[in-house]
Amino acid sequence: MNSLAVAFLLTLGAGLATGLGGLAAVLVPAERRRSGVFLGTALGFSAGVMVYVSFVEILPQGIVTIGETHGPRTATALAVAAFFAGILATAVIDRLVPARMDPHPQMAGGRAPDAAAEAPRTPAPSPHSGHDPHRRALLRTGMFTAFALALHNFPEGFATFLTSLQDAAVAIPIVVAIAVHNIPEGIAVAVPIHHATGSKRKALGLSFLSGLAEPAGAVIGYLLLAPFITPTSLGMVLAAVAGVMVFLSFDQLLPTAQRMSTHRWSMYGLLAGMAVMAVSLVLLA
DSSP: OOHHHHHHHHHHHHHHHHHHHHHHHHTSOHHHHTOHHHHHHHHHHHHHHHHHHIIIIIHHHHHHHHTTTSOHHHHHHHHHHHHHHHHHHHHHHHHHSOGGGOSOTTOGGGOOOOTTOOSOOOOOSOTTSSOOTTHHHHHHHHHHHHHHHHHHHHHHHHHHHHHHHHOHHHHHHHHHHHHHHHHHHHHHHHHHHHHHHOOHHHHHHHHHHHHHHHHHHHHHIIIIITTTOOHHHHHHHHHHHHHHHHHHIIIIIHHHHHHHSOHHHHHHHHHHHHHHHHHHHHHHO
16 A cells, blocks of 8 residues: 555544544433533533643644744744634624524623523423524534534644655554544534434534544645645644634533533533543643
């Protein structure tokens, strides 16, 4: 097997690990899946995954990448500017969504409900029946999460492919570690989609698709983008993706987690998500 095929298969394997996370999410027993505590904790977990990986991996990697052609201060400034540009762009898109599609129907003026309320808020018995007021919020949250993680996985796939192409033996432990940390990303996509639609197929499909951005990044990057991508542009894209993921976590995942459960359980989930990502990133070191 030639080196191109080996590099592609390694990248594909790392990307498909998101589907394992999606599979784990949909295999949760139905009675637990309908629990407000479970959903709030799971959404908090998703937020923890995205916030931690944004600040600890993606944004620093963006600074390092830009630093290949710029000094440290300029690289940091450009990455920070791109980070907040990603936040701003996502906020603008969120504000442009028509009122009838507002994912926060109980929130007047866009303000969050009283964070001090600790009483569990149990979802309707059939969350995908169309009568659950959180259905649209969860569906859009899952779609945005899948999109943001796909954006993150695209350059990651390109980088994994190039590493594998240079030395497959060196790349294998890196690919395994990336696969491990892609599993909770798949959970982050599948949980809100599954709860909103009741469809295991859609939840699994989107979790797999977000991971397929890695082999797509490998192929497109190798065939089309390699001559045009500069360290500066790639680093700024990474920083902007970090901004998108942070905004989605604080604007959608955590508020929805607290409405579906309690502040306490959503925070437990947040911390657990951070811990899982911390362990997976240690494997990358």
